[in-house]
Amino acid sequence: MKVLIVFAHPEPNSLNGVMKDLAAKTLRDNDHEVKISDLYSMRFKAVLDQDDFSQRKDNEIFNPMMEQVNAVGTGSLSQDIKDEVEKIKWADIIIFQFPVWWTAPPAILIGWIDRVFLPGVVHNIAEGKMYDTGLLRGKKTMLSFTTGATRDIYSSEGPHGDLDEIFKFITHNILELTGLEVLDSFGLYGPAVISKEQVKEELEKFKETINSL
Amino acid sequence: MKVLIVFAHPEPNSLNGVMKDLAAKTLRDNDHEVKISDLYSMRFKAVLDQDDFSQRKDNEIFNPMMEQVNAVGTGSLSQDIKDEVEKIKWADIIIFQFPVWWTAPPAILIGWIDRVFLPGVVHNIAEGKMYDTGLLRGKKTMLSFTTGATRDIYSSEGPHGDLDEIFKFITHNILELTGLEVLDSFGLYGPAVISKEQVKEELEKFKETINSL
Numbered sequence: 001m002k003v004l005i006v007f008a009h010p011e012p013n014s015l016n017g018v019m020k021d022l023a024a025k026t027l028r029d030n031d032h033e034v035k036i037s038d039l040y041s042m043r044f045k046a047v048l049d050q051d052d053f054s055q056r057k058d059n060e061i062f063n064p065m066m067e068q069v070n071a072v073g074t075g076s077l078s079q080d081i082k083d084e085v086e087k088i089k090w091a092d093i094i095i096f097q098f099p100v101w102w103t104a105p106p107a108i109l110i111g112w113i114d115r116v117f118l119p120g121v122v123h124n125i126a127e128g129k130m131y132d133t134g135l136l137r138g139k140k141t142m143l144s145f146t147t148g149a150t151r152d153i154y155s156s157e158g159p160h161g162d163l164d165e166i167f168k169f170i171t172h173n174i175l176e177l178t179g180l181e182v183l184d185s186f187g188l189y190g191p192a193v194i195s196k197e198q199v200k201e202e203l204e205k206f207k208e209t210i211n212s213l
Numbered sequence: 214m215k216v217l218i219v220f221a222h223p224e225p226n227s228l229n230g231v232m233k234d235l236a237a238k239t240l241r242d243n244d245h246e247v248k249i250s251d252l253y254s255m256r257f258k259a260v261l262d263q264d265d266f267s268q269r270k271d272n273e274i275f276n277p278m279m280e281q282v283n284a285v286g287t288g289s290l291s292q293d294i295k296d297e298v299e300k301i302k303w304a305d306i307i308i309f310q311f312p313v314w315w316t317a318p319p320a321i322l323i324g325w326i327d328r329v330f331l332p333g334v335v336h337n338i339a340e341g342k343m344y345d346t347g348l349l350r351g352k353k354t355m356l357s358f359t360t361g362a363t364r365d366i367y368s369s370e371g372p373h374g375d376l377d378e379i380f381k382f383i384t385h386n387i388l389e390l391t392g393l394e395v396l397d398s399f400g401l402y403g404p405a406v407i408s409k410e411q412v413k414e415e416l417e418k419f420k421e422t423i424n425s426l
Contacts, residue, residue: 010262011275046259046320049223062224064314065361101277103386104317107259107324113315125361131372148278148338159344160390166382173316173373 001032001213004091008098008109010040015146015191015199019206020097023144026210035087039108045080046111052078065119072120084116093213094141094180100148103166113174122178134179141175142213143167143185144206150190163187183213214245214426217304221311221322223253228359228404228412232419233310236357239423248300252321258293259324265291278332285333297329306353306426307393313360316379326387335391347392354388355426356380356398357419363403376400396426 005023009016024034037044045052050062057070071077077085088094098105117123123130147154147163154163164171164185171182186209188202218236222229237247250257258265263275270283284290290298301307311318330336336343360367360376367376377384377398384395399422401415 010277013274014276040260040262046324047253048314048319049253061226063227064223064312099277101261102323102326102330103382104323106261107320107327110315110317110323111259111320114320117315160386161381166386168374169316169379169382173379177373 001027002090002092003027003032003034003095003213004087004093005034005036005095005097006039006109006112007036008039008096008106008112012038012041014099015188016097016099018203019144019146019188022203022207023095023097023210026207027213030211032213035090037084037087037112039112042080044108044112045115046108048111048114052081052115054078069119072118077118081115081118084112085118085121088116088121088136092139094139095144096141097144099146100163103160103163105145105170117174117178130177131179134177137179137181139180140183141180142183143170144187145185146188146191148190148192150193151187154187154189214240215303215305216240216245216247216426217300217307218247218249219307219309219322219325220249220251221253221309221319221325225251225254227312228401229310229312232357232359232401232416235416235420236308236310236423239420240426243424245426248303250297250300250325252325255293257321257325258328259321261324261327265294265328267291282332285331290331294328294331297325298331298334301329301334301349304352306355308355308357310357313358313376316373316376318358318383330387330391343390344392347390350392350394352393353396354393355396356383357400358398359401359404361403361405363406364400367400367402 005020007020011017024036027034048064053067053071055074055076057067098109119125122136123134129135149160152158154160156162167185175182186206191199218233220233224230237249240247261277266280266284268287268289270280311322332338335349336347342348362373365371367373369375380398388395399419404412
């Protein structure tokens, strides 16, 4: 199996870094192939803008979606985007590893979606190819994240609400729209608040989850 | 009244640009003061990373939240962040104007939140100051956005789901958490699909909405 891990934390030695390394090792121990897009280390460009398009369809008004369609058609995508598209096409499973900041992934990961999840590559909305007919169908994906708040704060009765529900903007509106099969998320809640022993137990659970992929 | 418009579209002549200008003109015609953070024109740094902190609390491991708390305490925030914090403190209302890309704001706006919505400035979770006791209480906010898909696609029965519900990750988990009073969002749905006449009518409605602030 071919697994792409998209990793978005600025500190390699963070708990997110430990989880990324643990996932990669566990997968390789099981004879799976692993590629990692370490967005911070790559200094991945987070912002979709005019600089992404060397051959503009319209030099007057910049319409991002129209330029994306054009660049996919002419093969004039910038190299950093091409590289990520190749990894997506290569992968059977895409794992996203990130800290939850402001109930969302860090901007660098949102920017990876903005720039890499291209029309004609992950969907073709103009031709109705999305969700069940999305262009990434047959592949799987999984969110793996840490939070600042504990699980009770993120429960349906808690002040923040149920994070799995809130994250449907990612799991449904982004990932399922492309045809990806979305596996259950792995959330490590409140690692700074729970005991070290509990963090260790959570990492064991995470390893089991990765083992069962 | 003092109004901050945070604008996140790469094309000044886009419909989002038109809406930003219409809001600013309408407000000024009503004798309100307006400041605009045009994130793309400012080339606002979207990515929260080590470079934001000239005086690190911990030089070994980079813990973003801990460094934010420290930088707020020592006054060592980077200048671009300080400038935005000043605008937030100045404003009575913050309007966010953006295109919906992938059921979320563009990464540059998520990055503005990641970097500018600082502990000790917008909340103090350690002391329980959030939601009703968030540090921005007394101020108001409003989302104004355009979408690619039409309103029926974004209805509760549509394939994408109800966008106002989905956007609770912004309106509740980000904005209300800081104590901001969140006004009804203004969504201009599917401007590329509906008629020019309909877009004009929507802009009239938008002007009325801004007039009634």
